[in-house]
Amino acid sequence: MPAPSKAFLPTHPLLSVSAGRWHKPVFIVFLVVWLANALLLWLRVELPSNGRWVEALFPLLAVATTLLALGRRLPLQNVLTAACLILAMSAGILAVGVATGFPFGPIAFGDLLGDKLFRVVPWSLPLLWVVLIINGRGVARLMMRPWRKTNFYGFWVIGLTCLLVVGFDFGLEPFAVQAKGYWVWPLGRGTASWYTAPWANFLAWFIMTLAILTFTIPWLINKQPIKQPMDYHPLIVWLLLNALIVSGNALHQLWPAVVLGAVVTGVAALFAIRGARW
Numbered sequence: 001m002p003a004p005s006k007a008f009l010p011t012h013p014l015l016s017v018s019a020g021r022w023h024k025p026v027f028i029v030f031l032v033v034w035l036a037n038a039l040l041l042w043l044r045v046e047l048p049s050n051g052r053w054v055e056a057l058f059p060l061l062a063v064a065t066t067l068l069a070l071g072r073r074l075p076l077q078n079v080l081t082a083a084c085l086i087l088a089m090s091a092g093i094l095a096v097g098v099a100t101g102f103p104f105g106p107i108a109f110g111d112l113l114g115d116k117l118f119r120v121v122p123w124s125l126p127l128l129w130v131v132l133i134i135n136g137r138g139v140a141r142l143m144m145r146p147w148r149k150t151n152f153y154g155f156w157v158i159g160l161t162c163l164l165v166v167g168f169d170f171g172l173e174p175f176a177v178q179a180k181g182y183w184v185w186p187l188g189r190g191t192a193s194w195y196t197a198p199w200a201n202f203l204a205w206f207i208m209t210l211a212i213l214t215f216t217i218p219w220l221i222n223k224q225p226i227k228q229p230m231d232y233h234p235l236i237v238w239l240l241l242n243a244l245i246v247s248g249n250a251l252h253q254l255w256p257a258v259v260l261g262a263v264v265t266g267v268a269a270l271f272a273i274r275g276a277r278w
Contacts, residue, residue, distance in 0.1 A: 019071030019079075026068055027233070030061040034240050041248050056114060059127040062237065066134050069233040074222055082219040083130055089212050090129035094121045103204035105197075109183045122182075131237065133212055136164040137220065138234020139268055145275035158217070162209040164238075164268060169205045171245040171261035173197040179252045195257065235272050239265065 037058050040047065047054065063083075071079045097104045098120040113122030140160035147153055174195035176182040185196040192199050242265040249257040 019068045019076070023065070023068040023072060026061065027065045030065040031240075033057050033061050034244070038244060038247070041244065042251065044251070052112075052114075056124070059124040059131070062131045062241075063127045065233075066131050066237060069231065070134060070220075073231065074220070078219045082134070082216045085216045085219070086130045086133055086212055087126045089215065090208070091117055091121055091126040093208055093211075094125055097204070103207065104201045105204075106186050107183055107201075108186060110181055112180065113182050129212070131241070132165050132168060133161065133209060133216070134220075135234040135237045135241075136168070136209075137161045137213070138231065139164060139238050139272050142232075142235060142272035142275045143268065146278040154217075158210065158213050161213060162206045164264075165209045166202050166205050167261075167264040167268070168242065168245070169202060170194065170264070171242065171249060171257055173201070174252075174254045174257040175245045175248045178254060179248045195254070230276055232276065235269065235276075239269060 033054070036054055039045075040054065067079055067083055070082075093103075095118045096102070098107060098109065101107075109116065109120070109122050113124050115123055117123055117126070137157065140157045141148075143160055144153055144156050147156070177184060177196055185193065185198065185201075187193060187196060187198060194202070242261060246258055246261040246265065249255075249261065
């Protein structure tokens with residue numbers, strides 16, 4: 001049987017009707033919650049323990065809008081499988097890291113991030129990994145769009161995703177440790193570090209991202225021979241996350257982290273927008 005003509009292939013597929021229907025309203029709610037958390041941060045408002053539901057909503061809605069956006073481009077089973085793999089692998093690696101100090105280094109999480117999985121890992125951190133890996137890969141795909149037909153396109157996307165996640169962590173560490181007190185690094189004197197985070201931690205983030213992508217990439221690839229519309233959603237979510245981190249570091253005068261975070265975010269955004277307009 002001859003292959004179908006490209007003229008008859010749909011150019012704007014809706015792989016999940018529910019994802020397409022719920023994406024916009026959930027994204028709007030996510031923006032509202034992001035703004036509420038940003039205002040709390042900028043006004044230096046510390047909520048009591050019974051009022052932290054505003055902060056707890058943020059990672060939940062970030063995951064929801066991320067998966068719904070992905071569901072417009074991939075089958076539902078692919079989206080759910082990829083999300084479950086990222087959740088399970090990140091939670092397991094983080095739990096081992098807390099218990100053994102490997103591969104991140106000795107770390108102790110406080111109670112501000114909520115209840116803990118396995119009594120050691122805050123429930124919100126695996127959700128953060130879902131948001132970072134899926135949206136980081138989306139930004140990397142935009143950056144690499146001019147070279148999408150080259151032989152090593154997929155490897156470059158994976159490598160850029162790992163670098164973007166590590167770049168995000170360079171801003172996250174000072175924000176989490178010194179601005180918010182989410183965790184501490186009980187290091188010995190003389191240990192080389194970035195705002196108390198050991199340098200081995202950033203290598204571990206790169207390897208952890210690479211390992212998770214290795215298992216999830218087969219579920220994140222669209223195997224349908226159809227042209228899809230440009231998707232700026234990963235870039236928007238990525239910029240909003242980094243805006244919170246950079247502005248929080250600025251409020252606490254952590255200027256090296258501010259400069260590095262702004263440069264990394266700006267360069268990624270510039271190349272992503274350039275690639276999207278290619």
